[in-house]
Amino acid sequence: MSEQEVVGVLGAGRAGTAFARVMLRVGIGVDLCSTRPPKALQHHLKIYAPGAEAVWPDQIGVRTARQGPGIVILAVPQEDMDGVDPSWLYTTGPEPLVLVDATNTWHDEELPSWLQAALDEQLPSSYGIAGRFGQTRVVKALNHISHHDLEKFADAELPLDQRRAVALAGDDDAARGRVMGLLVRMGFDPVSLGGLAASRPIEPEGPLFDRPLRREEILRFAQ
Numbered sequence: 526m527s528e529q530e531v532v533g534v535l536g537a538g539r540a541g542t543a544f545a546r547v548m549l550r551v552g553i554g555v556d557l558c559s560t561r562p563p564k565a566l567q568h569h570l571k572i573y574a575p576g577a578e579a580v581w582p583d584q585i586g587v588r589t590a591r592q593g594p595g596i597v598i599l600a601v602p603q604e605d606m607d608g609v610d611p612s613w614l615y616t617t618g619p620e621p622l623v624l625v626d627a628t629n630t631w632h633d634e635e636l637p638s639w640l641q642a643a644l645d646e647q648l649p650s651s652y653g654i655a656g657r658f659g660q661t662r663v664v665k666a667l668n669h670i671s672h673h674d675l676e677k678f679a680d681a682e683l684p685l686d687q688r689r690a691v692a693l694a695g696d697d698d699a700a701r702g703r704v705m706g707l708l709v710r711m712g713f714d715p716v717s718l719g720g721l722a723a724s725r726p727i728e729p730e731g732p733l734f735d736r737p738l739r740r741e742e743i744l745r746f747a748q
């Protein structure tokens with residue numbers, strides 16, 4: 526019997542638990558962490574993501590990395606990102622972790638200086654994330670769909686062309702391919718925009734943010 530696929534999710538709020546619920550329902554195992562110790566978090570997960578495992582933050586990439594290029598989804602508000610230690614995402618495995626940046630910049634948030642510096646240079650926020658977590662391969666995805674829509678529209682039973690399309694962007698082809706595979710298993714029709722520089726349209730003020738999308742609409746913005 527093949528080992529169950531496991532994905533790590535950093536952040537157990539609205540987004541993190543919705544990602545977990547969608548993955549759990551298609552048989553993907555989920556490790557989750559937050560600021561709470563695993564014992565306290567496990568109570569929260571019994572309600573919000575039953576079946577997910579609560580782990581310490583420095584364990585978030587461990588199980589997923591046993592299966593080749595592991596995947597961790599980043600679902601912590603950007604204003605709290607200084608509390609996320611980059612060393613948690615270091616793996617001694619043969620391949621670096623793929624980090625799915627599902628975060629957004631909200632202008633009422635006070636951002637860490639390293640992230641603000643990227644924005645001041647007119648770069649997409651995913652550049653700041655990629656610089657901070659340089660030991661991972663960052664793919665921007667899952668940030669432009671609300672947690673309500675995520676659960677409502679993920680449908681792995683539908684043929685691809687009838688599913689909700691979601692966009693992703695990342696500089697590493699293999700990492701992008703890995704995240705595309707995950708999004709297909711979750712029940713979406715993933716469409717690549719290109720490298721991280723092409724991630725602007727899925728940022729909060731972009732034309733692809735929080736809208737029902739079909740493949741052709743996303744492809745119009747692909748680089």
Ligand SMILES: NC(=O)c1ccc[n+]([C@@H]2O[C@H](COP(=O)([O-])OP(=O)(O)OC[C@H]3O[C@@H](n4cnc5c(N)ncnc54)[C@H](OP(=O)(O)O)[C@@H]3O)[C@@H](O)[C@H]2O)c1
Binds near residue numbers: 541560668673
């Ligand atoms: N909500 C959505 O529909 C949605 C959809 C897609 C993307 N996003 C993006 O995802 C990000 C998170 O949004 P959210 O709505 O899920 O926020 P949220 O409900 O406030 O949840 C934030 C989570 O991050 C955890 N956290 C904070 N600091 C941490 C740290 N240093 N280490 C580990 N975990 C930490 C919190 O832990 P505790 O539980 O211990 O407090 C909490 O579980 C935002 O950038 C948002 O734009 C949101």
